[in-house]
Amino acid sequence: MREFPRSFTEQQPIPAAGIERATEVMASGKLHRYNLGPGETDDAALLEQEFAGYVGRRYCVACNSGGFALHIALRALLPERGTPVLCNAFTLSPVPGAIHNAGGVTVPVETDESLTIDCDDLRLAAETHDARFLVLTHMRGHIADMDAVAALCAELGITLIEDCAHTMGAYWRNRPSGAHGTAACFSTQSNKHINSGEGGLLVTDDAELAARAVLYTGSYMFYDSHLAAPPRARVGELSGEIPNYSGRMDRLRAALLRPQLSELEARREHWNALYRRLEGRLAQADGITLPQRHAAAEYVGSSLQFWAEGLALEQFPDFISRCADRGVPVAWFGNPSARGYTSNFRHWRYLSVERALPKTQNVLSRLCDIRLPLTFTEEDCALIGEIIDDSLQATRPE
């Protein structure tokens, strides 16, 4: 039996232009974004300008992480401590973490078989908890019917914040993911679609929110060097009122990221070719079901989810270890305990609002997940699919 020969920890190198610019920044020693001599431009300000243009938003604020971007977007919007904030229950731990950090109270909402938010439950949760804010994670790149979500948010007076950690480079009806809410937050952590180790980007058209975000990141009185922020006077008006939470992005990270932005389209094409090859192979496997995508969503297949429908829950550890023994790390969202990056709403014991989420529980119980490093080839994906299929058939009862 063939083992998978490559490592799932592989990463693409930083583009040469990024390494070159980062080397210049390091040689100058001027890594802080506001340490600028006359005539010098700040790489972080340029990144913000370029990224705002990419998503089609007026303002962008670069942060030290995606979770921090979510935190300050919520800080800027929530009227008081204890404000209920809706989020799809199928999300990653930084989302309830950011809501908590901003003084909000997480109200989890059901996820359906499309792995996106259940709009009926969204209405119910909003009405029951009198909630007016929603952090919508396009989890693992699955984009909800944004027409339906936008209509419901408008009807119920809900402010939408998009968590686009898995949809940088994706589109909904030909508009970039992140252009549909009041604000959107992206991550540039190494496992996402562009890589600076750590980093986050907040975009919005709301000048008040952007001004607050610039100040929350810790811009001292240097915010006039920003190129995608509201006018200086607008930021200045608020400066004494907004605490400095110190979460800036530095020039070095921005230098690494700028050349990656122009690679996003090509990365999406490659990721989707890998995705389709693995999806095609798994579609032939007995006992595997694959999620459907909305036709209006142009996704980025940087990871793949599937349901091992044919297995009893107690057989999952055996299935996962058979895959692992052949070099394929499959994650399982139904795991009773959190593993690696994979946790689910039942693991976040600090959440104070209890909602029975039978649909989400059912959807996650047999849901498996595999990351697709961009360095892999379509042939690699065919072998990964074969290993998953073999392991599943070996685990299943006769």
Ligand SMILES: *Cc1c(COP(=O)(O)O)cnc(C)c1O
């Ligand atoms: C990675 C991630 C974040 C936060 O990003 P960090 O940069 O790691 O803070 C938020 N939401 C989701 C769904 C993520 O995967």
